[in-house]
Amino acid sequence: MAYTNLRVHLIWSTKDRKPLIADEFQEDLYAYIGGILRKRKHVLLAAGGIADHIHLLVGMHPTQTIADCVRDLKSNSSVWVHEHFPxxxxxxxxxxxxxxxxxxxxxxxxxxxxxxxxxxxxxxxFQEEFLAILRKHGIQFDPRYVFE
Structure with a gap:
């Protein structure tokens, strides 16, 4: 048995930072993401953002990598948006x-x-915020490629 306490702050934006996350469905989107996480044994501790990006605080289960978790969240939530908001x-x-x-x-x-x-x-x-967070965490980056 493993004893873990893996808390991860996840951040990403809409493609080209388009303001597509409307207030009308933002909370439903977060709830849907919470359901995706629960199915994979993770816990959504907090969700927020504005029209062009999302922040999640996730209690990660050690059986799934962060990369796989983010991939699942992005792909499934995109499908949900497309189905519910044609x-x-x-x-x-x-x-x-x-x-x-x-x-x-x-x-x-x-x-x-x-x-x-x-x-x-x-x-x-969002760009200013994200670059500040990268700096705060000591992450090396080339600003030309951060927002591709």
Whole structure:
């Protein structure tokens, strides 16, 4: 038996950062994503974002990799959007994503950060926010390729 506490802050945007995540279905999208996670033995601890991107705080089960989890979330949630909102046939997620480990002592502050996305983005764009998070976590990157 493994004893784990794997908390991961996941972030990604819509393709080309198009503002396609409407307030009218945002909470339903998060609930659907929570269901995908539960089926894979993960736990959705927090979800938030604005029209062009999403933040998730996930309690990961050790049997699935982060890459596989994100792939499943993106593909299944895209299908859900297309089925429930036919006018959004152009809806896609960007290819890249960010995944950041979160210590148990930081869970509350990350949850508050995710809950405060609408207010936060009155001051910063998604691009500015994402680059700041990469820097905060000491991740090396070439800004020319971050948002492909």
């Amino acid at each position: 006018k959004l046939k152009m809806f896609q997620w960007q290819t890249k994503y960010g995944a950041f480990s979160v210590s148990e002592s930081s869970v509350d502050s990350v949850m508050a950060y995710i809950a405060n996305q609408k207010e936060h983005h009155k001051k910063l764009t």
